[in-house]
Amino acid sequence: xxxxxxxxxxxxxxxxxxxxxxxxxxxxxxFFAAIGPLAIVLLYSFMVKGDYGDVKYWQFSLDAWTNVLLxxxxxxxxxxxxxxxxxxxxxxxxxxxxxxxATLLLGFPTAFFISTRSEHRRDLWLFLITIPFWTNILIRTxxxxxVVRNEGIxxxxxxxxxxxxxxxQIMFTDWAVLFGMIYVYLPLMVLPIYASMEKLDFRMVEAxxxxxxxxxxxLRRIIIPLVKPGIIAGSIxxxxxxxxxxxxxxxxxxxxxxxxxxxxxxxxxxxxxWPLGAALSITLMVIVTIALLAYVRNAMRSGASHxx
Amino acid sequence: xxxxxxxxxxxxxxxxxxxxxxxxxRALDNVSVAIRQNEFFTLLGPSGCGKTTLLxxxxxxxxxxxxxxRLYGEDIAALPPYKRPVNTxxxxxxxxxxxxVAQNIGFGLEMLGKLKEEIAARVAEMLALVRMSxxxxxxxxxxxxxxxxRVALARALAxxxxxxxxxxxxxxxxxxxxxxxxxxxxxxxxxTGITFIFVTHDQEEALTMSDRIAVMNKGxxxxxxxxxxxxxxxxxRFVANFIGDTxxxxxxxxxxxxxxxxxxxxxxxxxxxxxxxEGLSVGxxxxxxxxxxxxxxxIKGSDFAGNVxxxxxxxxxxxxxxxxxxxxxxxxxxxNSAGSTAAVKIGDKVxxxxxxxxxxxxxx
Amino acid sequence: MAIRARRSFSIKTQPxxxxxxxxxxxxxxxxxxxxxxxxxxxxxxxxxWQGFSLRWFQSAWQNSLVQEAAWRSxxxxxxxxxxxxxxxxxxxxxTTRTVNYPGLxxxxxxxxxxxxxxxxxxxxxxxxxxSRIKVWTGYTGIGYLVLAHTAFCIPFAYLPIRARLENMDxxxxxxxxxxxxxPWQAFRRVTLPLLTPGIIAGFMxxxxxxxxxxxxxxFVKSPGQETLPTYMLGQLRRVVTPEINAISAAFLALSxxxxxxxxxxNRKKS
Numbered sequence: 011x012x013x014x015x016x017x018x019x020x021x022x023x024x025x026x027x028x029x030x031x032x033x034x035x036x037x038x039x040x041f042f043a044a045i046g047p048l049a050i051v052l053l054y055s056f057m058v059k060g061d062y063g064d065v066k067y068w069q070f071s072l073d074a075w076t077n078v079l080l081x082x083x084x085x086x087x088x089x090x091x092x093x094x095x096x097x098x099x100x101x102x103x104x105x106x107x108x109x110x111x112a113t114l115l116l117g118f119p120t121a122f123f124i125s126t127r128s129e130h131r132r133d134l135w136l137f138l139i140t141i142p143f144w145t146n147i148l149i150r151t152x153x154x155x156x157v158v159r160n161e162g163i164x165x166x167x168x169x170x171x172x173x174x175x176x177x178x179q180i181m182f183t184d185w186a187v188l189f190g191m192i193y194v195y196l197p198l199m200v201l202p203i204y205a206s207m208e209k210l211d212f213r214m215v216e217a218x219x220x221x222x223x224x225x226x227x228x229l230r231r232i233i234i235p236l237v238k239p240g241i242i243a244g245s246i247x248x249x250x251x252x253x254x255x256x257x258x259x260x261x262x263x264x265x266x267x268x269x270x271x272x273x274x275x276x277x278x279x280x281x282x283x284w285p286l287g288a289a290l291s292i293t294l295m296v297i298v299t300i301a302l303l304a305y306v307r308n309a310m311r312s313g314a315s316h317x318x
Numbered sequence: 319x320x321x322x323x324x325x326x327x328x329x330x331x332x333x334x335x336x337x338x339x340x341x342x343x344r345a346l347d348n349v350s351v352a353i354r355q356n357e358f359f360t361l362l363g364p365s366g367c368g369k370t371t372l373l374x375x376x377x378x379x380x381x382x383x384x385x386x387x388r389l390y391g392e393d394i395a396a397l398p399p400y401k402r403p404v405n406t407x408x409x410x411x412x413x414x415x416x417x418x419v420a421q422n423i424g425f426g427l428e429m430l431g432k433l434k435e436e437i438a439a440r441v442a443e444m445l446a447l448v449r450m451s452x453x454x455x456x457x458x459x460x461x462x463x464x465x466x467x468r469v470a471l472a473r474a475l476a477x478x479x480x481x482x483x484x485x486x487x488x489x490x491x492x493x494x495x496x497x498x499x500x501x502x503x504x505x506x507x508x509x510t511g512i513t514f515i516f517v518t519h520d521q522e523e524a525l526t527m528s529d530r531i532a533v534m535n536k537g538x539x540x541x542x543x544x545x546x547x548x549x550x551x552x553x554x555r556f557v558a559n560f561i562g563d564t565x566x567x568x569x570x571x572x573x574x575x576x577x578x579x580x581x582x583x584x585x586x587x588x589x590x591x592x593x594x595x596e597g598l599s600v601g602x603x604x605x606x607x608x609x610x611x612x613x614x615x616x617i618k619g620s621d622f623a624g625n626v627x628x629x630x631x632x633x634x635x636x637x638x639x640x641x642x643x644x645x646x647x648x649x650x651x652x653x654n655s656a657g658s659t660a661a662v663k664i665g666d667k668v669x670x671x672x673x674x675x676x677x678x679x680x681x682x
Numbered sequence: 683m684a685i686r687a688r689r690s691f692s693i694k695t696q697p698x699x700x701x702x703x704x705x706x707x708x709x710x711x712x713x714x715x716x717x718x719x720x721x722x723x724x725x726x727x728x729x730x731w732q733g734f735s736l737r738w739f740q741s742a743w744q745n746s747l748v749q750e751a752a753w754r755s756x757x758x759x760x761x762x763x764x765x766x767x768x769x770x771x772x773x774x775x776x777t778t779r780t781v782n783y784p785g786l787x788x789x790x791x792x793x794x795x796x797x798x799x800x801x802x803x804x805x806x807x808x809x810x811x812x813s814r815i816k817v818w819t820g821y822t823g824i825g826y827l828v829l830a831h832t833a834f835c836i837p838f839a840y841l842p843i844r845a846r847l848e849n850m851d852x853x854x855x856x857x858x859x860x861x862x863x864x865p866w867q868a869f870r871r872v873t874l875p876l877l878t879p880g881i882i883a884g885f886m887x888x889x890x891x892x893x894x895x896x897x898x899x900x901f902v903k904s905p906g907q908e909t910l911p912t913y914m915l916g917q918l919r920r921v922v923t924p925e926i927n928a929i930s931a932a933f934l935a936l937s938x939x940x941x942x943x944x945x946x947x948n949r950k951k952s
Binding site for chain 1: 691693694695696697698699700702703705706707709710711712713714716717720727728729730765768769770772773775776777780783784785789792793795796798799800801802803804805806807808809810811813829830832833834836840890893894896897901911914915918926930933934937938940941942945
């Protein structure tokens with residue numbers, strides 16, 4: 011007869027096997043419709059572009075990767091920095107950064123406001139933040155368009171007040187894209203900060219005031235350090251999708267204020283340069299991964315310093 | 319050792335948890351105990367002593383690393399919990415929140431494939447037994463803690479288990495309710511005639527309810543006996559210390575006669591004490607004296623003497639804290655019946671008399 | 683002597699914070715409100731108010747392209763959410779309430795992967811992959827959309843189900859086993875009923891996420907396979923009439939309904 015120890019070990023292995031079977035459908039679907047294709051993208055970035063889109067199979071070249079940052083002159087074949095790509099890359103990073111800062115400046119006080127309401131009211135305010143969050147991104151972008159168009163609210167109000175005589179062009183500028191991204195990603199900043207702030211023990215704030223701290227002192231020395239995990243989480247949750255934004259710059263920026271996502275799409279559409287599109291996709295993913303890793307390291311460090 | 323007539327016979331059971339690297343935690347270390355039919359048996363010990371691990375092994379939620387567990391002679395160590403005729407009352411009750419009181423109580427019978435009428439009859443019987451008939455259609459979240467406790471009991475008793483396991487079931491209740499439930503549990507055990515194995519860290523609870531108690535520490539059973547046995551004749555320092563208040567004295571044996579031993583205390587003075595069953599070791603020994611078996615007296619004619627360090631009033635009695643000449647503390651408990659209290663003050667040097675036959679020599 | 687009103691010191695305020703918060707709420711709702719208001723405009727313009735009318739709702743309702751796109755959206759979202767919820771439930775059971783076993787971390791990473799990769803990258807990856815398969819198999823149906831949507835819905839459905847499982851008291855299943863329930867019965871009679879709110883929440887989350895998707899759908903769809911969002915994206919390039927506002931308003935109402943239900947479902951739990 012088997013010993014009790016062997017029975018326990020057998021049960022453990024059977025349990026692990028069963029757990030693999032149970033997770034198999036999810037893993038297979040994600041492999042075929044999310045992770046696997048990424049490997050193909052990597053492969054495509056090293057192939058020669060086809061004449062009418064797609065690639066020439068198994069003809070390898072590094073052209074796509076050199077084209078990410080450099081361009082070959084069509085006449086004398088010399089290489090120079092691809093200004094257009096660099097501008098778009100820089101705009102993606104810069105606008106994403108500005109969006110993160112702006113949503114933080116707006117979102118932090120909002121999260122503070124919600125978490126200081128009475129328990130009953132808090133749910134209602136939170137609900138009000140959640141609604142735009144769940145509204146289709148296209149609808150929200152379209153709504154923003156209504157605001158910043160030449161005939162939109164901003165221009166109408168400014169003209170009615172006599173501040174300006176003719177409409178200010180906001181649509182199809184970086185400003186429109188920035189406003190759109192702030193508007194769309196604001197809830198993504200508020201929610202994680204609120205989640206941290208909700209756990210904040212306000213007796214610590216009381217203790218701060220008791221020990222002669224000013225309002226600014228309490229904010230700077232007590233509240234912000236304690237909700238830092240939420241601030242970092244919110245920043246990353248805004249920065250990463252902003253980097254890969256596609257719908258917002260397409261609608262509000264048009265061809266004039268493109269971001270990386272639109273540049274990628276262009277290669278698969280009119281550009282007919284799939285390898286370049288693939289290389290740009292990998293570039294975007296690498297930037298996002300770096301941001302994510304920085305976040306994970308930071309989160310682990312702050313987690314360790316808080317002792318849990 | 320156990321026989322086949324025992325309800326539960328634990329033989330040489332160890333449970334070793336593998337820690338990081340080469341570390342091993344012996345949650346149970348070669349434990350043997352036989353629990354008789356129809357008795358109220360208590361596993362008593364501090365948290366981490368292995369009492370809950372032993373209970374989980376009997377219930378089947380865990381398997382022993384070594385040894386066997388027999389239920390009426392049959393080895394059940396490898397049976398899964400749903401094949402063991404043993405039921406548990408969980409510490410947090412573990413009532414199913416999506417079922418009513420009656421559905422909870424009927425669950426075990428339903429799983430055993432009993433007929434509907436039979437289940438209904440048994441559920442009604444159990445509801446009456448725990449006095450919960452009016453609340454049978456309530457959700458378990460809509461009843462009080464004490465009522466949840468009774469439902470948990472009824473649910474575990476309904477399938478007529480051969481042994482009922484109770485994992486600190488009273489620890490979540492407040493003091494008054496706990497007292498009531500102690501009596502209720504005792505009544506249920508008497509009425510159902512089922513063997514109860516009760517786990518607790520509360521020595522008072524163990525003393526008031528049990529037929530027999532096993533005192534555990536660090537994965538071992540130190541002493542098994544009736545409450546009186548364990549209180550009056552603790553086998554070693556840990557048991558004496560864990561159950562009730564105790565004074566420990568250092569002494570040297572100077573002569574034995576008829577199960578009694580004459581001792582010279584290291585604080586000066588002398589005492590006559592019972593010998594431990596296994597005989598006496600050479601050299602210094604430890605003697606225990608319960609505070610209620612000592613009294614303050616004149617130094618002349620007393621057993622030994624000490625200085626009064628503190629006097630603490632408790633209502634029914636007063637504790638006089640003494641320091642003996644060898645530096646050991648000693649507490650005397652005085653009953654506060656009118657006028658009986660000897661008038662002592664802090665700083666007084668007083669004598670202590672021990673009721674003859676109450677001092678015991680123990681293993682250290 | 684003048685009596686001065688003394689305001690008590692509140693620890694729960696910071697100068698200007700309430701103003702900023704109010705401004706945020708105002709700014710969040712102003713564009714949506716405008717959009718909804720102009721859906722009821724009787725004129726052709728989305729800028730000049732010409733009186734109340736429901737004509738744009740009517741015209742959207744009667745637009746066969748809108749009807750078709752809406753139907754396709756629901757079809758894809760329904761199938762994808764159902765599949766994703768089933769997969770996520772199984773995966774959640776497989777990855778919670780256990781000691782760490784070989785492959786557990788890998789599973790977490792794998793399941794959450796769609797959240798980590800920018801949507802546009804997944805979109806082009808699927809475009810490349812599926813365009814090949816379309817050539818090989820000749821099948822160009824709605825299956826690609828369902829598969830793609832299922833993949834990115836799994837991590838969303840997984841979230842509330844896993845949370846629910848992790849908060850569930852393990853002793854309840856132990857109690858069931860103690861009361862003679864074999865593993866399958868314990869799962870069916872105890873675990874599953876207690877898990878149901880999480881599964882419903884997971885399904886609704888997945889449904890909304892699928893319904894809202896623009897980017898991946900835009901790249902994966904075969905010609906003529908418009909969903910409501912891709913149809914709207916196409917329309918935005920043209921001259922915009924309040925019909926788009928009307929579609930948006932209806933869409934918004936639906937999202938609102940689902941979010942409200944989700945919100946109350948989750949609140950009841952705690």
